[in-house]
Amino acid sequence: MDIKTTYPSNNYTIHVGESILHHQIEAYSKKYDSIFYIIDSRVYDLHKEVLSFIKSPVLTRSGEASKTPEEYIRVVESLLEKGIKRNSLIFVIGGGATGDAGGFSASTVLRGVDYIQVPTTLLAHDSAVGGKTAINSAHGKNLIGTFHRPKAVIYDLDFLNTLPESELLSGFGEVFKHMLLHSRDKAKTLIRDTENGILIPDLKKYLIKGIEIKRDIVTEDEHESGKRKFLNLGHTLAHALEYKYKFPHGQAVILGLYAMMTISNEFYQKSIFDLPFYYEYFDQLGYPLHYLKEMDIDEMIRLMKQDKKNQKNDYIGFILMNDDTPEFKEIEEIKIRQYLNALKESI
Amino acid sequence: MDIKTTYPSNNYTIHVGESILHHQIEAYSKKYDSIFYIIDSRVYDLHKEVLSFIKSPVLTRSGEASKTPEEYIRVVESLLEKGIKRNSLIFVIGGGATGDAGGFSASTVLRGVDYIQVPTTLLAHDSAVGGKTAINSAHGKNLIGTFHRPKAVIYDLDFLNTLPESELLSGFGEVFKHMLLHSRDKAKTLIRDTENGILIPDLKKYLIKGIEIKRDIVTEDEHESGKRKFLNLGHTLAHALEYKYKFPHGQAVILGLYAMMTISNEFYQKSIFDLPFYYEYFDQLGYPLHYLKEMDIDEMIRLMKQDKKNQKNDYIGFILMNDDTPEFKEIEEIKIRQYLNALKESI
Incomplete structure (x- = not known):
């Protein structure tokens, strides 16, 4: 292909x-x-x-x-x-x-x-x-x-x-992200096809779809002045987590996506994501969700502020999902602190 | 301006x-x-x-x-x-x-x-x-x-x-190169204006002219696939000399330009440059022409072959002046050796 x-x-x-x-x-x-x-x-x-x-x-x-x-x-x-x-x-x-x-x-x-x-x-x-x-x-x-x-x-x-299991889990993080960027429905189809574990032959069509989703976004915005930022879905916290705890990138992306889900629900004040459903799925596949419980929030915020996408002090840029539409939001540091505290306690 | x-x-x-x-x-x-x-x-x-x-x-x-x-x-x-x-x-x-x-x-x-x-x-x-x-x-x-x-x-x-004297001599090397790329006549006007030494107020118009000459070349060929190479006039040997003897870049360019003059005369088999005239002028301004006498030709060739412009093995790319027209020539290593030997002995 x-x-x-x-x-x-x-x-x-x-x-x-x-x-x-x-x-x-x-x-x-x-x-x-x-x-x-x-x-x-x-x-x-x-x-x-x-x-x-x-x-x-x-x-x-x-x-x-x-x-x-x-x-x-x-x-x-x-x-x-x-x-x-x-x-x-x-x-x-x-x-x-x-x-x-x-x-x-x-x-x-x-x-x-x-x-x-x-x-x-x-x-x-x-x-x-x-x-x-x-x-x-x-x-x-x-x-x-x-x-x-x-x-x-x-x-x-x-x-x-x-590929060893941990690499498979890592790579799958980005595949999952691409489907979520498309729609919750697409993500749910992927979830159905991987209920019993991640198998390469089952993934081929999602890999191709993921490449196409990404290709379309980067073609429109090569130098990341707008839409390309959406590919960063889940990545803001993920980069901080992997930098601190040294575990594979895509696994951190899954944790970051879960954090994004909880923040999106809070930010838009509606239940966009069925959190227990996603939590159980990620947990059962073997993602190390416990880091979300252990993380030092001050440290995570300090690391997230290093992100290239941040333009303003005291704000952190996040990609959120407003239903099935990705949106870039600059959120006050103090708000982020609240959201992450709530997330930490929910686990 | x-x-x-x-x-x-x-x-x-x-x-x-x-x-x-x-x-x-x-x-x-x-x-x-x-x-x-x-x-x-x-x-x-x-x-x-x-x-x-x-x-x-x-x-x-x-x-x-x-x-x-x-x-x-x-x-x-x-x-x-x-x-x-x-x-x-x-x-x-x-x-x-x-x-x-x-x-x-x-x-x-x-x-x-x-x-x-x-x-x-x-x-x-x-x-x-x-x-x-x-x-x-x-x-x-x-x-x-x-x-x-x-x-x-x-x-x-x-x-x-x-600027200390040695820096002045160095910078002047590129000013001189730009005039030579324009024409021998332009270079001779510059020589006339600097007979008694290099003075900044006298140079201003040449600096502006030099910037314009360079601007016109790089605009036409930003990524050095053609014409931009001409700006490398004198630089092939200059880079090798300065790398070896650690003296200022533009001073090495003057030595490289002098080598280019002798090679151009040989390569095109006509006397394009009045060598003693230029030699005396450079010498009197204080350029360290003695390195052309001392250089180890094997070593210079080895260093010149590292040049980014070289595409073929056993050939070295040189910019030569065919009267007032710069030309890129790939010259056999064995020929270069002859030319440099002749240059070395002429000093």
Whole structure:
């Protein structure tokens, strides 16, 4: 299945399917003088046979560890050491973190070299679309980066078969978010299809739908001045939680989505979300909802204020759902404190 | 004097004049919620009174020392520490190096924040125009960076009065290059006006002309796929020389221009440049031409091959002057070796 972006120009294709990796890499490589690979070291170990055709990859530390400034510099220097040129092509193979950091390396080495995202996790179906690149700062996640579109995304679903449970739960967080952005009904269909656990074959159609939902939003608002903010649904608290407790991004997103549900109900003063229904579903799938009970609210607020979307002091920007319509609201810090206290006590 | 860029969109103004700093900073600051300053620490010391209105600047190591990856990360973390937001504005105050590195910080913090270049050297009349940002790699100069236009350039010529002789010589290298790109006649007029030394008041009209020449080239070819390469006149060898011998950039450019003259004469097999005339002029102004005698040619070639403009192995891209027309030529390594040997022996 090929999904094409719909920007006014410089479009690219998101290829989704089983066993498509070799063919697509070969096809894209033809147009370039030299090819480079940035690969998550763990992915490289897990898929040694499939990736054995790659002779001299730049291996990065696995997962979030690839997003430190030091690791970024090391990767860029390795690419230069290996003789990268402006008309080279870089394939970035790994999960969301590898994609973010590899994309940032590609966008800044020699002031920008073409690159292709090869996501290997469920989560990366999200981050590989939209052309945002990022590394982490000592002051928060994703605070350093660029907007730099890939030349293509090759999403070979074979990679998903080796995902550990915690990664599956993490990636599912973004899938769930995309459905919720569409409508509560769509989310409920997904819930029905995963009542007995998350199985990759059942998810394929939701992955494609999720990519399309995201594609449509980022096409309209590439540089996040309006609608793109909606993709941040659940993320404001999620970033603070994962920064503090160091658990997988998409799992934190589920916790953030649950917090968003309770805040939306309060903010709009109507019962948009059936909280016990969602709580039980998330709990039964194994999400660590207990962090919502344990969190230090002062600390969460301090971390949330670092968020790039915040424009005003003493206010925190949140995406809420007004029934099935996402809305960006700047909420007073004091109100947020109340909402989070209530949430904490309800658990 | 205001010079406006002529891109299809997102144009900006280059303000050139005496004592324009305060007024312009005030005017641009009005449109933003918060203002940040990245300032070369030496410039800040030298101009403490003029800059005393700035309360909490991010001071950077002076000159090229600001362009290490470590210093880049430190500056970005300081901006975040001080609470920079997406709708903040950054003024980058300093020479060419500060502008390059400060521009890179601005273009990557929070995925890009608006910035204004405030060049304080002669050299920076060049680097502040065109929207290239850069830091240095262990493998060569300017190998990491972005294309990111400033919102304006404020070129207050008062800063030039405190320039030490070596900086004056350095900046003059790019002024001379711009005139040569226009024509040998233009270069000769500049030579006539500087026979008795380089004086700022005499240079003003050449600075403005230089900015216009550069502006016209970068407008036509922002991302350096064609004509913009011409601005690299003299730079291929210059980058290698300054990397090796650590002397000011623009001084190396003069040496590189002299090498370009000898290569152009050889390559086109006609006497385009009167070599003894230029040699004597550069020598009398005090340029360290002796490095052309001392340089290790193998090492220079190795360093030149790192240049971003090189697309093919065993060839090095040079900008040559065919009479008054700049041309990009990919020259075999073996030929370059011959040319440089001949140059070395002629000195």
